[in-house]
Structures are given as structure tokens and as C-alpha cells.
Amino acid sequence: MQTLWQDVRYGLRMLGKNPGFTAVAVLTLALGIGVNTALFTVYNGVALKVLPVQDPARIVRFARWFESRAAGDIQLWFSNPEYRYYTEHSRAFSSLIATTNPRRLSALVPARGSSGASQPEFVQGELVSGNYFSTLGMQAALGRTFLPEEGQEQGAYAVAVLSYPFWQRRFAGDARILRKTITVNGTAFTIIGVAPSEFIGTGAPPEVPDLWAPLAMQAAFDPGTDWLNNASAARVQILGRLAPGVTVKQARAEMVVLTSQLGKLFPAKDRTITVTLKPATYFGDTDDPRFQAFVALVMVIVGMVLMIACANLANMLLARAAGRRKEIGVRVALGASRGRLIRLLLTESAMLALLGGAAGLVLCFWTTGILGTATEELIREVWIFNGPSVALRMNPDLRVFIYALVLSLVTGVVSGLAPAVRASRGDLSAALKAEDAAIGPRLARSRLRSILVAGQVAVSLVLLATAGLLLRGLLKAQTANPGYETRNVFVLGLNFGSDVARSNALRQRVIAQLESLNEVMSVAEAARPPMTGTFTPRVMVEDSQADPRSVPPGVLANPVSPSYFQTLGIPITRGRDFTTQESDQGDSVVIVSEATARDFWPGDDPIGRRLKLDMDFSGKFATELQVIGVAKDVRNTHLSRGDPAYLYLPLHFRKLLFGGLLVRTQGDPRSAVAAVRSGLEMVDKGLLAGLWMTSLEQGPLRAERFITQATSIFAAF
Known part of the structure; x- marks a missing residue:
């Protein structure tokens, strides 16, 4: 450990003595590592981040395949009678919940403060089962959430829970909002609570509603309809909390049996082939092979950018090692082993990679922050009729930091190993004579440098060709004519x-x-x-x-x-x-x-x-x-x-x-x-x-x- 610390201190001194080399190397790595980390951050936010609920690993989302596949390969929607059947007959789950998507509602909303008439505006309302918040382990930030009985009797309990963003945006966090009413289609919903700030719903994708109401109040949201009792009206998503000791595999096996029974109870023209269980992520079927193939393709593309950065750094380290031949020769003369030299040089390249990784994280924070903010603002601007807020939780977390650290260390080893091995092989007598005039010819004859340069050129040509095709698509998108008037x-x-x-x-x-x-x-x-x-x-x-x-x-x-x-x-x-x-x-x-x-x-x-x-x-x-x-x-x-x-x-x-x-x-x-x-x-x-x-x-x-x-x-x- 003491020797390693000596190598680190020596490496820092060497990097400080060559600020130009250090700056170029760090910027080169920052680009490659930053782009890769930014992409992983997006993937992490889309496919890996679980719902911010209690024990999220035990929450799964129901999905199914239809026989005709007319509605696509996989669907997340079920009818309320199907939800009730699963709830009554399943033993693999401690509880099941049902939820619709947020939808635009014309409502009369209380004015801010203690007085003032209600004002007409659009709100985004979502219907959920009465056990929705309790199953997810969510406690209200203000007031309370739904009671189980409030989701059972149809049309009996007109109550609502506000989302935290809506409470802050519309009522400035006023605690006096409790027991006031929001009128939707003539039905006055009493505000009983506010959801916690970290809770952004369970939608796929994550659309944050302004309020939640019991599923039993469906008639108030959709006057003149009764899809709650229509087995053909697939309007709800189903999520479940696995019972203690039950695995996902066991729950899936139970779903096969229940779905077969359900098909006999509610015959449908388009038969459900199977119902499976998915991780409760925000963007639905992210384990779909096509989604994974797309992610792999993009990772290969940005991986090529990192390969070019590694080759650049390796070339720079080779050139730098040629200038340090006398120093290396002296170390060998003093008894330094080849392994000791390789470790010293690898420590320096690893430190460069860590500095590049730190700069890459800054680039990642900047790019994902701008992308997330711009996308959310764009959605608010262009979503027709004040659509729901979309929670894009793409901020780097511990998983991203670990990814960046591992990527940086691997990059340091990959970039520095070949130059370190080559530098440790040198002829001791030639190194001590410091034949600077011969350095140029030696570099020119370096097969390793030739291979690195050829590899850089090949990968760059592939990326340039890909970029050209994408640029063509970009220009086509900018000039595409939809076939109707748009500007006026x-x-x-x-x-x-x-x-x-x-x-x-x-x-x-x-x-x-x-x-x-x-x-x-x-x-x-x-x-x-x-x-x-x-x-x-x-x-x-x-x-x-x-x-x-x-x-x-x-x-x-x-x-x-x-x-x-x-x-x-x-x-x-x-x-x-x-x-x-x-x-x-x-x-x-x-x-x-x-x-x-x-x-x-x-x-x-x-x-x-x-x-x-x-x-x-x-x-x-x-x-x-x-x-x-x-x-x-x-x-x-x-x-x-x-x-x-x-x-x-x-x-x-x-x-x-x-x-x-x-x-x-x-x-x-x-x-x-x-x-x-x-x-x-x-x-x-x-x-x-x-x-x-x-x-x-x-x-x-x-x-x-x-x-x-x-x-x-x-x-x-």
C-alpha cells in the first residue's frame, strides 16, 4: 500500500510537470467517458430505476400478449373485472392495485388562500384502487390517503389526494387546502390529503397527475359510461406486491392458471395468450429484446467513441514513454523490476483516466440536466391541453457513479497497458545513452503505433459514415412536409x-x-x-x-x-x-x-x-x-x-x-x-x-x- 501511495504521489508530480499533455489527455478521455456515462444515465433512468415506494423489488407490473397481436406484442392494460378476478383468486400477492393513466378533466379548482371563488381550469386526474397508496407504502405528506372501503362502493366516496407538485404549483403548499373541494363534471371531490414529494405515480411512462381519486368514482370522470363492469374495456394497469416468500417465478406460474380460468369466464374474440410479470419500472417493457437490442446498438456506437479516446491516449503515452527512456533506464539500473515499472506507468494512466472520468461526470451532469429540463419544458409547451407532467428522473445516482468509476479504471488499464509493457522492455544501454536523435526513427518504426492509428482511422470512418446517415435523416426531419398547413x-x-x-x-x-x-x-x-x-x-x-x-x-x-x-x-x-x-x-x-x-x-x-x-x-x-x-x-x-x-x-x-x-x-x-x-x-x-x-x-x-x-x-x- 505504501508503494502504491508513492506511485500515486509520483504520478501526480509527473502530470503536474506536463500540464499540456495532462489537459489534452483528460479532455480526450472526458469526451469518451462522458458520452458513455450520459447514455448509461439515461438507460438507468428509463430501465433500471425502480418506483420510489416501499420495498420496490417486491412490486411487479402485469403485462399480457393477445392471440392476434393486433394491439402490439405486449399490452399493459386490463379490464376492471379482470383486476377483480385476479384480486379475489390470487394467493401469490399480498395485494393488487389498479390504476388508469392521467387524463385531462375540466374542473372547478379552489382559489388560493382562504377565500375566493373556484376557478375553471384543466386538471390531470387518475383513478386508482382504494388500496393504492397503502400497497405501495406511501404515507401522505399532508392529511391522509385513501381507505380501502373508499374504493369498493361505486360512486360512494368522492375524495381526492393531490400530487405534491400540483399542491405546490397551484396552492403554494397551503395546508388549508384540506377539506376543500375540486368539482369534476358536477361531482365535488373533497381533498383529503397530499402525496409525498418523492412519489410521482406508477405510470408507464411516468406521468404525474394533479390528483388521484378512487376507481369507484369512474362515473364522475366518464359521465354516461360504466367501463368498471365491462370485461372488454381494458382501461387499467395492474401492479402487485408479492406475498412474503413468493418468488416472481411462482407468481408467474399462478398467473398462467388464473388467466386460463379467466378466459373461460370472460370469453373474448382476441384471446389472451399469457399474462406475465414485469419489473415495475417507469417505462414499461424495457426488457423487451428489441429495446435491449437498440440500447446495445447505441452502446456500441458510443463505445467506439471511447475506443478512439483510448487509442489517442495510448498513442500519447507511447510518445511520452519514448521521452522518458533515460528515466526508465536509470530505474532499471537501480534494480526496478519490469513489473514495478509497469505498475508505476499504469498508475499514471489510471490517474489520467480518473481525472478524465471526473471531467466526464461533469459533462454527464451538464448534458443530462439540459436534456431533462429541455424535454420537460418542451412537453409542457407542446402537450395539447395542459397534459400531465412527465417525471424524467435522469439525475446520476450511485449506480451511475460506480459505472463511471469502473469505466474510468478500465479505460486507464486499456489505454496504459500496452505503452507500459513496451516502455519496460527497453534496451538499458541505449536508454542510458539517451540517444534522442534515434527517438524519431524508433517511433516511426513502431508497429503498435501503426496499429493504433489504423484502428482509429477505421473506427472514425465507421462513425463518420453513421453520422452522415443520421445527418441525412436529421435534415429530412427538418424539411419534412406533413401534407397540411402548420404555420398559420x-x-x-x-x-x-x-x-x-x-x-x-x-x-x-x-x-x-x-x-x-x-x-x-x-x-x-x-x-x-x-x-x-x-x-x-x-x-x-x-x-x-x-x-x-x-x-x-x-x-x-x-x-x-x-x-x-x-x-x-x-x-x-x-x-x-x-x-x-x-x-x-x-x-x-x-x-x-x-x-x-x-x-x-x-x-x-x-x-x-x-x-x-x-x-x-x-x-x-x-x-x-x-x-x-x-x-x-x-x-x-x-x-x-x-x-x-x-x-x-x-x-x-x-x-x-x-x-x-x-x-x-x-x-x-x-x-x-x-x-x-x-x-x-x-x-x-x-x-x-x-x-x-x-x-x-x-x-x-x-x-x-x-x-x-x-x-x-x-x-x-
Whole structure:
């Protein structure tokens, strides 16, 4: 140990005597180690960090495969009757919990302070089972959480627990918020507590709601529906805490038996093949082979960057060792063994690597901090209608520090071993003569240096070729044309209130007012504006001559108003648009995309053809629609590719989803925005309280471009 400490002190002196060499070496390693550590930090936050709950290793998430795989390879969603069945019959779990995703709700929220009227605004609400917090071992930061009985009797307990971020943001941490009410769709929910600050929910991905309410209050969140008792309505995720002494393997075996029994109790057209158990991470199926293959590919790419850094450092150490031949010769003459020399030189390279690792950690902190902040701000900016906060916990933790330390030490050994071995082999007499004039020729003849340089060039060429392809994709993403107007089209998120009659009347007044403005060309409604998601019902086409294998089992669907195509500039290439009557009354008509027409009725006229939709996922295909028009193909879901089968439904079907206004303006955008705000204020000043407004270009499309660009830039780097 004393000898090692002597080597460390000597190494520090040598590095201090050569500040230029030290700085270049540290910066070279910082780049390679920093990029690798940053990538591992992201992977750690996505796939390795467990839920911040009590004994998280005992919490698992249910997942299943369907026979048709129409909904993808794996699904995390189950029906509430299925959840109840597992709860009643499972012995492998001490308790099971059910949770929905956060969803936008129009609500009346108490004003800050002890007085003041409630204010209309959007909140993100999530339904959970009554044992949700107790199963996870979460104690309230203020007040209490749910009692088991509050999740049992349907519609009996209108209580809510606020998330800590919402409590701080909306009420400035006011403890007097307890026993006040938040009204959702006419139901007043009494605030009984605030969740702890470290708890960000159990969603996959981690969307932090503003409030949690008992699952038994589903009717208040979805008036007129009762999916709690519908075995075909997969609306909840299931998580479970393993019983003491039960392993995941044993619990999976029990799930096989229970799922088989459940299939007989609730027969479904699309049979569940199996139910498995996944680690309760925030991003779902991160042990999927495709996800792991993608991570491995990216790790190989950034590993190449580290290889180049190691080769650079090895070359620098070789050159430096050539200049220290006399010193090494003297040490040999004084009795230093070859192993002692190798250890001394390896200690120096390890110290360089540790300094590079420390600098790499600084780079990692900086890059992941900027990436996390920018992504969260972007989500808040572009998520339509004040979407849920997304908790990106990508801060480096102990696991990241250990990874960086191990990586630094390995890098030091890999970079320094060959130069150390070569330097310790020198001819003693030649070294003592210090034939400096011969150093150049010796370096030139070094086969090791030639191999290192050749390796650097080869790896660099591979990375440059990869970067070129990614740059091409980046430029393509920046210039991609979605097929509709974006710059002068604004998306408005408005809180029309929870009263259906008043909401519809207010919406019509707003549309009429906006259409009367000189700065507005047209106004349309859509359940989902472009790039913000779609409805995905299953489809059946009975009169199709297409190969059944080419007809997808599901389609993308979006309820829109008659002015939707005019507002976005999407041509109707065949047939006609919706009429106002068809839109308002929900006539059984549909407009299909060109891709849909080609896939469903190849070579035939699609006008007048019929298709059936399973709108409530019951397997009954009860909604029959007649095709009245064909719209030009556009990119509603991804900028990188056109949409597959896409249907435009009459706006009447909007009750299945949330909606928004699309406003196409003319002239100066800033003047148009000001005019729109003034017009809304003329209709109802309260509308401005819940207003969310952005252009398609700066909102949803910016998010899509950001994802593509960020991926390309990071991989190219």
C-alpha cells in the first residue's frame, strides 16, 4: 500500500510537470467517458430505476400478449373485472392495485388562500384502487390517503389526494387546502390529503397527475359510461406486491392458471395468450429484446467513441514513454523490476483516466440536466391541453457513479497497458545513452503505433459514415412536409366547463365569434389535432376484395368537423366533405384516407362502401359506416412516414375523446393571436383562465421534430 501511495504521489508530480499533455489527455478521455456515462444515465433512468415506494423489488407490473397481436406484442392494460378476478383468486400477492393513466378533466379548482371563488381550469386526474397508496407504502405528506372501503362502493366516496407538485404549483403548499373541494363534471371531490414529494405515480411512462381519486368514482370522470363492469374495456394497469416468500417465478406460474380460468369466464374474440410479470419500472417493457437490442446498438456506437479516446491516449503515452527512456533506464539500473515499472506507468494512466472520468461526470451532469429540463419544458409547451407532467428522473445516482468509476479504471488499464509493457522492455544501454536523435526513427518504426492509428482511422470512418446517415435523416426531419398547413394554424385548448348543454352552447358562440374576425380564415374542431394521438378502434370490412392479410385489424380514427379539411388544407380527392347535419347528429358516414382506400378496396371505387368499427372494444363491431369521401394522405401521427389506415369520423363521435379548436389565421401571427384572445374575452372572460394556444408548427410538430432531431444528434455525436 505504501508503494502504491508513492506511485500515486509520483504520478501526480509527473502530470503536474506536463500540464499540456495532462489537459489534452483528460479532455480526450472526458469526451469518451462522458458520452458513455450520459447514455448509461439515461438507460438507468428509463430501465433500471425502480418506483420510489416501499420495498420496490417486491412490486411487479402485469403485462399480457393477445392471440392476434393486433394491439402490439405486449399490452399493459386490463379490464376492471379482470383486476377483480385476479384480486379475489390470487394467493401469490399480498395485494393488487389498479390504476388508469392521467387524463385531462375540466374542473372547478379552489382559489388560493382562504377565500375566493373556484376557478375553471384543466386538471390531470387518475383513478386508482382504494388500496393504492397503502400497497405501495406511501404515507401522505399532508392529511391522509385513501381507505380501502373508499374504493369498493361505486360512486360512494368522492375524495381526492393531490400530487405534491400540483399542491405546490397551484396552492403554494397551503395546508388549508384540506377539506376543500375540486368539482369534476358536477361531482365535488373533497381533498383529503397530499402525496409525498418523492412519489410521482406508477405510470408507464411516468406521468404525474394533479390528483388521484378512487376507481369507484369512474362515473364522475366518464359521465354516461360504466367501463368498471365491462370485461372488454381494458382501461387499467395492474401492479402487485408479492406475498412474503413468493418468488416472481411462482407468481408467474399462478398467473398462467388464473388467466386460463379467466378466459373461460370472460370469453373474448382476441384471446389472451399469457399474462406475465414485469419489473415495475417507469417505462414499461424495457426488457423487451428489441429495446435491449437498440440500447446495445447505441452502446456500441458510443463505445467506439471511447475506443478512439483510448487509442489517442495510448498513442500519447507511447510518445511520452519514448521521452522518458533515460528515466526508465536509470530505474532499471537501480534494480526496478519490469513489473514495478509497469505498475508505476499504469498508475499514471489510471490517474489520467480518473481525472478524465471526473471531467466526464461533469459533462454527464451538464448534458443530462439540459436534456431533462429541455424535454420537460418542451412537453409542457407542446402537450395539447395542459397534459400531465412527465417525471424524467435522469439525475446520476450511485449506480451511475460506480459505472463511471469502473469505466474510468478500465479505460486507464486499456489505454496504459500496452505503452507500459513496451516502455519496460527497453534496451538499458541505449536508454542510458539517451540517444534522442534515434527517438524519431524508433517511433516511426513502431508497429503498435501503426496499429493504433489504423484502428482509429477505421473506427472514425465507421462513425463518420453513421453520422452522415443520421445527418441525412436529421435534415429530412427538418424539411419534412406533413401534407397540411402548420404555420398559420393554431390549436386552442379551452375549458368550456363540465355542464354538457352549457359547454356545447359556449363552444358554438366561441366558433361564431372567431369566424367573424378578419384575422381568422376558418375554424375547425377535432378530437385530436395532428401529432397528438388518435383513437384506434378495430375494423371489419366485409365487401373487400383485398387479401385479408393486407387489411389491418385496427385503424386510426379521429372525429372532426366539416371545416377540418378546409382549415388544414387537406384536399378531398374523391367524394365529399361532411355536412353540418352529419357532423352534429352523428350520421353513419366516414371519410377515409387514400391509403385506406388502397388497402381495403384495391382497384375499386371506395365511395358507397361500408365498414364496421368496434368502437367500445367489445368485439361486436356495432358501428357501421358508409364511405362518402377520400382525403389525401397526410402525416397525422409521424413526420417520418405516412399514416396507415386512417378514418375521419363525424364530430358526433367526439364524446369518445377530448377535443380542441383549430384556427387558421391570415396576416401577422402576433396580431392574429391578439385578436383571438380578444374575441374569446368578448364571449366569456373566464375562457382565458384555461386558455392554451400554440401553432401546429411550434406545438405538436415541434415535439415530433425534436424527438427525431435529438435522437439523430445524440447518436451522431
